[in-house]
Amino acid sequence: MSNRTGFLYDERYRQHLTGNYHPEVPDRLPSVYKGIADAGLLEKLTLIEATPADLKWVETVHDRNYIKRFATACAAGNSIFDSPDNQMCTVSYEVALLAVGGVLEATRLVMEGNLDNAFCAVRPPGHHAEVDKAMGFCYFNNVAIAARYIQKEWGIERVGIVDFDVHHGNGTQHIFERDPTVFYYSIHQHPTFAYPGTGREFERGQDAGYGFTKNSPVLPGNGDAAYQKLLQRDLFPAFADFKPEVILVSAGFDAHVDDNMSDIELTTEGFTWIIERIVEMAAWYSKGRLISVLEGGYSLRRLPELARNHVEVLLKG
Amino acid sequence: MFVSRSMTRKVITVGPQVNIFEAQELMAQNQIRHLPVVDESGRLLGIVTDRDIRSALPYKFFKKPPGKEEKKNFAQLKINEIMTRKPITISPSHTIQDALLIIQDSKVGALPVVDEDRKLKGIISVRDLLRAFTNVLGIGEPGTLLCILVEEKVGQLKKIVDAITEENISFGSVLVARYWEKDKRAVFPYLLTQNVAHVKEKLTNMGFTLLDPMEWYLDQLPKNE
Numbered sequence: 001m002s003n004r005t006g007f008l009y010d011e012r013y014r015q016h017l018t019g020n021y022h023p024e025v026p027d028r029l030p031s032v033y034k035g036i037a038d039a040g041l042l043e044k045l046t047l048i049e050a051t052p053a054d055l056k057w058v059e060t061v062h063d064r065n066y067i068k069r070f071a072t073a074c075a076a077g078n079s080i081f082d083s084p085d086n087q088m089c090t091v092s093y094e095v096a097l098l099a100v101g102g103v104l105e106a107t108r109l110v111m112e113g114n115l116d117n118a119f120c121a122v123r124p125p126g127h128h129a130e131v132d133k134a135m136g137f138c139y140f141n142n143v144a145i146a147a148r149y150i151q152k153e154w155g156i157e158r159v160g161i162v163d164f165d166v167h168h169g170n171g172t173q174h175i176f177e178r179d180p181t182v183f184y185y186s187i188h189q190h191p192t193f194a195y196p197g198t199g200r201e202f203e204r205g206q207d208a209g210y211g212f213t214k215n216s217p218v219l220p221g222n223g224d225a226a227y228q229k230l231l232q233r234d235l236f237p238a239f240a241d242f243k244p245e246v247i248l249v250s251a252g253f254d255a256h257v258d259d260n261m262s263d264i265e266l267t268t269e270g271f272t273w274i275i276e277r278i279v280e281m282a283a284w285y286s287k288g289r290l291i292s293v294l295e296g297g298y299s300l301r302r303l304p305e306l307a308r309n310h311v312e313v314l315l316k317g
Numbered sequence: 318m319f320v321s322r323s324m325t326r327k328v329i330t331v332g333p334q335v336n337i338f339e340a341q342e343l344m345a346q347n348q349i350r351h352l353p354v355v356d357e358s359g360r361l362l363g364i365v366t367d368r369d370i371r372s373a374l375p376y377k378f379f380k381k382p383p384g385k386e387e388k389k390n391f392a393q394l395k396i397n398e399i400m401t402r403k404p405i406t407i408s409p410s411h412t413i414q415d416a417l418l419i420i421q422d423s424k425v426g427a428l429p430v431v432d433e434d435r436k437l438k439g440i441i442s443v444r445d446l447l448r449a450f451t452n453v454l455g456i457g458e459p460g461t462l463l464c465i466l467v468e469e470k471v472g473q474l475k476k477i478v479d480a481i482t483e484e485n486i487s488f489g490s491v492l493v494a495r496y497w498e499k500d501k502r503a504v505f506p507y508l509l510t511q512n513v514a515h516v517k518e519k520l521t522n523m524g525f526t527l528l529d530p531m532e533w534y535l536d537q538l539p540k541n542e
Contacts, residue, residue, distance in 0.1 A: 021484070021515045084485050085510050128459075128511075135459060136511040167511065170459070193530045195511040196459035220530035260514040263530050298514070 160244025165252020
């Protein structure tokens, strides 16, 4: 184990409550933590504490009115925002800001060179959040904001995003689809069979950003073999060309065979293989700089081992 | 559901005396494949497709665009000599289902839309119909499609709709398709949510069969046996 790896975890992320029958529950985070702690990895990690994000960074991605609308709805005690999928409580806005802030703090530490990489166990997730719309349990697009922060604060030109959540990250794609400086790659269950219904192969970006979006839809029932084949075919050559200076990962664990949010059957080892390859690419192209951010993943039984393996790979480099 | 709502209104047309190259260029410029031919008062005389034009020209023109001299020989060829007279038409008050069936049956790619005086009101193409049915399928909206196998008897759909509505989930669409097993139907509710795990479990507990996504199909292929 040779990497200096950061781990963002904050008890306050549990305060975002989502009501009954909602899969995106506070208990997901203790599951993640437990897996990492029980394996004795905490002492090898640099623990990162969250502070609320400066709104100026949130505004690099989200519409000002949207941010205000979210803050107001939350303060008014509304239990849903923009769609019944987005269940919330009175502090969800603050927690969402804390999620962004934590990811930016982890990113800062990596960019300063104090860390090689980091895993951010945050809630709420972000990759479905659009410029002006909350979607699919997501309010602020954590990864998209981090990409803008890296470019604006650290003068980095090319940021690569890898999204292996089982659902397509419509928000992230739309935010960067006209932008040739941020490459968005997503592998997910085929949109005909899964939320949100975007992320088809022919979605390649728009205008100047054409060719800087890439999607690999996977048919239901497939798992490790299909993922390995598609990543080799679609992601590796794309990043070899693009040479991202920093890699951001939308790490969703809901493609696991035991996660009932999808019909994809990745094994625990399948996830390890994926993050190993991404860490490899970070070493080749990005001086190892990689910030991984939790998205979905709802199997409380599997999250501990998935998080543990994920962090082990980051540490090993 | 009416042709008048789904048709293209701003139709590119030509007169009968236009020569074949002008018509060809007009189609290329506007990226269309059907050109209604009308008289001065806007009455439909016929229709020309890009294929009609290609068939009227020698094969060698495909490989190498004709030079000035060669073009001259064909410049006298007017549209009214190659157009389809009395093409199959439809009226604005027909439905898009009518259009779908006519197009499927007649194997044409587009229908000119005319009123009782045969005045051209628009054109409805396969492309327009696809747009309408893309909308019906709810493809543009974020959601999750399920496929539930039910016995063909009264009240099944109600049970499904009720169960889903109780979960406070909205519908983008519901399709019902024939299934290959006799007396079975495949119901496809398109749910405007990401949160389907609980409702899937509920439907299973109610005794419904949720079909493996790889077994889904909307289309019954013609039987060959």
